[in-house]
Amino acid sequence: MISMTQKLIIQKDIQLFAKSVSICIASGLLFCGLFMLPGQFFIVLGSILIITIMLGYYPYLITTCVTREHKDKNTVFVMSLPITTGQYLFSKILSCAILYGACWIILLSTVICVFYLGGHLPALMPSYYVVMFGLFIPAFLLTLLVAILAESEGWTIVSFIFSNILVTLLVNVLPNLPAVQQAFGMGNLNDQGILWPSIFTYIALSEIIISVMLACALFIVVKTKRQFINF
Amino acid sequence: MNKDGSLISMSGVAKRYEHFTMENFNLQLSSGEVLGLIGPNGAGKTTCLRLIMGFISADQGDIEVLGKSVKHDIVSIKQDVAYVAEDMRMFGNKTIQWHMQFFSSLFVNWDQPYATELLETFQLIPQQQVKTLSLGQRIKTSLLLALARRPRILVLDEPSTGLDPVARHELTSQLFQIMLNEDHSVIFSSQFTQDVERLSDRIVFIDDGQIISNQDKESYLDSWKRIDVCLEAEKDLKAFSDIKEVQKNALNMSVIHSEFNSEIQKRYSQLGYSIEISKLTLEEIFIAQTLHRRQHLSAKGINA
Amino acid sequence: MPAKPELTLPPFKLAQADARPMYEQIIDNIKQLVILGVWPPGMSLPSIRELAVSLNVSVITVKRAYQELDSAGIIVTRHGKGSFVSEQLEQVSQAKQIELTERLVQAAELAVLLNVDITTLTEQLQQLYKEKVNAKQ
Structure with missing residues (x-):
């Protein structure tokens, strides 16, 4: 159940980020257009740009939406409203999840649609993107967890640098895995339809498990945190 | 209302930080009462008020507000208790108008005509963004939001810090208006002893996380007196246990008593001294009380 | 919420800087009003809260003044009815x-x-x- 105060706080956050999230989505959609152009160069370029958006937006979102309110001394004001510390944190998590979730879903589904339209691309692309986008979720959740636990911009920055490096590494390792390389060579979408190599099941599963663990950690923090460190 | 009839009741409350401890803290706020908290910086006034609001949780003891436990029922408590602090920030990129709308959808008692009246009294422009407000305007906006909620209890932590004398006067007048309703109470801390002296029904003096005195204002002010007496009286001053300060000058000396009464007056005349009695302002009492405590503590070897 | 009190008070002379405590100043003011007959015997006094708000002093101050005036016999306080100028x-x-x-x-x-x-x-x-x-x- 969401209380009125929570609803209004989430509403305010979404209004606040409406512009930035729209810019992200709009530029993401624009970059998707690159996949329509012939040649591998544009696939790589489009991917890099979309990955940059996804990896660049959540740190901005979390620092501005979560830690900035501590820094700006908004917390005393917010806590004077009919809300508990846990409810407030929950609203913050929801705001971030809705905003980042919107980016995630819209961009991923557009990318997949584009792949279908341009059937000349490798048959692995759609599932490859699903697995790659899957990496952003634990990175986002980890940064959110640190931001809420530490209540400091500094620690949040440290955690997203860490998660960004990790994601970038994995994004680079992924296409070089022998199983993935092999699947890439198995023809285009027009001929093959979507390919889902068994290694993706393992990767997706680990992404889900890590995400669920982080979500549980967030849940525990929300349930147990009784007061802020920084007022 | 709490079982004992009070609106706020703190009993046996403890809160421990690395450099500050509050132990066995007991405080009651009655219905219709204006309670002024005074004490030096770091005495625990803010801690006390934040415990009441549930911003921080007590390590020990019980806090009840409007008959509900702060630990378990803080959301419904905060529906009827408003809070304003000098260092509190609203949402910077939202306007005053937005904040008023926000509050009107949150609080059932929101009084829009009163809010509009306050906008005028405080000379605020509703379309202005909060981040562009001056310190004084920001505090006035917080006060407007708190007052127009028509809360049962108003909790104010140093509300007049940063306000010019005119704005302080406006704030005081608004607080007097609240007093008309005997169901509404105010608890506030302030460095401005004149404001506390003027507004409070009860004055609570805190130092080092402890309540040093807790009395109705008139009795408190009455019990502190400055006695002007000849220099020869010095040898007899040990007859009194409540002396907080002795100041000598060329002709006579002035002695500050904290529990002055007719007995003490009689005692002086029995000793053969003619005395002149004068009252102390809260400011003078505050200084005498604090300095005396510091000296007392350092004399006992405890670092104050 | 009660509206602002429409109290028409005779002027009170009060000063924070006065050597006497505030409640004594209020006592003196009321005594004057009674002695001069501005407040005639039997007149109902403003309620403690009303007077406090009008004079911008705290409730306890007026309460104390009324208590002392009551024990001096200048005013009579009837429980639940308020205070009146003494008819004695x-x-x-x-x-x-x-x-x-x-x-x-x-x-x-x-x-x-x-x-x-x-x-x-x-x-x-x-x-x-x-x-x-x-x-x-």
Whole structure:
């Protein structure tokens, strides 16, 4: 159940980020257009740009939406409203999840649609993107967890640098895995339809498990945190 | 209302930080009462008020507000208790108008005509963004939001810090208006002893996380007196246990008593001294009380 | 929420800087009003809260003043009904008598200070008294 105060706080956050999230989505959609152009160069370029958006937006979102309110001394004001510390944190998590979730879903589904339209691309692309986008979720959740636990911009920055490096590494390792390389060579979408190599099941599963663990950690923090460190 | 009839009741409350401890803290706020908290910086006034609001949780003891436990029922408590602090920030990129709308959808008692009246009294422009407000305007906006909620209890932590004398006067007048309703109470801390002296029904003096005195204002002010007496009286001053300060000058000396009464007056005349009695302002009492405590503590070897 | 009190109060002389405590100043003001008959016997006094808000002093201050006025017999407080100027006239006239004595003492002190001899002082008083009696008729 969401209380009125929570609803209004989430509403305010979404209004606040409406512009930035729209810019992200709009530029993401624009970059998707690159996949329509012939040649591998544009696939790589489009991917890099979309990955940059996804990896660049959540740190901005979390620092501005979560830690900035501590820094700006908004917390005393917010806590004077009919809300508990846990409810407030929950609203913050929801705001971030809705905003980042919107980016995630819209961009991923557009990318997949584009792949279908341009059937000349490798048959692995759609599932490859699903697995790659899957990496952003634990990175986002980890940064959110640190931001809420530490209540400091500094620690949040440290955690997203860490998660960004990790994601970038994995994004680079992924296409070089022998199983993935092999699947890439198995023809285009027009001929093959979507390919889902068994290694993706393992990767997706680990992404889900890590995400669920982080979500549980967030849940525990929300349930147990009784007061802020920084007022 | 709490079982004992009070609106706020703190009993046996403890809160421990690395450099500050509050132990066995007991405080009651009655219905219709204006309670002024005074004490030096770091005495625990803010801690006390934040415990009441549930911003921080007590390590020990019980806090009840409007008959509900702060630990378990803080959301419904905060529906009827408003809070304003000098260092509190609203949402910077939202306007005053937005904040008023926000509050009107949150609080059932929101009084829009009163809010509009306050906008005028405080000379605020509703379309202005909060981040562009001056310190004084920001505090006035917080006060407007708190007052127009028509809360049962108003909790104010140093509300007049940063306000010019005119704005302080406006704030005081608004607080007097609240007093008309005997169901509404105010608890506030302030460095401005004149404001506390003027507004409070009860004055609570805190130092080092402890309540040093807790009395109705008139009795408190009455019990502190400055006695002007000849220099020869010095040898007899040990007859009194409540002396907080002795100041000598060329002709006579002035002695500050904290529990002055007719007995003490009689005692002086029995000793053969003619005395002149004068009252102390809260400011003078505050200084005498604090300095005396510091000296007392350092004399006992405890670092104050 | 009650509206602002529409109290029409005679002017009170109150000063934070005064040597006397605030409640004593209020007592003195009310005594004056009663002695001068501005507040006649039996008149209902403003409620403690109303008077406090109008004078911008705290409730406890007015409460204390009313308590002391009550024990001095100047006002009578009936539980649940409020306070009234005492109808026991001797209390009031006694207070008036005290007030008169106090003012005469002040006049005498001033006369001594200004070296005005007793005959001149008496003559002056007689003159003033006659004027007032005539003015009343």
